[in-house]
Amino acid sequence: MLAVRFSRKALKDLERLPVKHRQQILEHIALLAEEANPRLTKIRHDRGVLLSHRAGEYRLYVQRGPGLLQILEIRKRNDAYR
Numbered sequence: 001m002l003a004v005r006f007s008r009k010a011l012k013d014l015e016r017l018p019v020k021h022r023q024q025i026l027e028h029i030a031l032l033a034e035e036a037n038p039r040l041t042k043i044r045h046d047r048g049v050l051l052s053h054r055a056g057e058y059r060l061y062v063q064r065g066p067g068l069l070q071i072l073e074i075r076k077r078n079d080a081y082r
Contacts, residue, residue: 002033002069013074021058025074028055032062033069040064 006014014022032038032053040051040062053060054077061073 002035002038002064003067004029004033005068005070007070007072009073010071017058017074021056025055025058025060028053028060029069029071038064038069 014025017025032040038053040053043050043052050072051062051064053062057077059075059077060071061075063070063072
């Protein structure tokens with residue numbers, strides 16, 4: 001099981017979401033943390049190479065370290081690549 005940490009930005013993003021979507025995203029994060037090798041997609045970003053995961057209508061941007069999954073940002077999928 002991976003430890004999960006949220007950046008300040010990710011926490012703010014999460015707080016702004018409707019309750020239903022927030023619950024859905026937290027469930028996705030819990031499932032990712034339980035997997036030894038979660039399915040994450042490599043993407044190029046202005047901050048370098050990031051990993052992303054699709055959670056319903058939202059995209060989670062994450063970094064993975066040894067035993068750690070850090071949630072950096074949560075964005076609506078139609079706004080994620082703008």
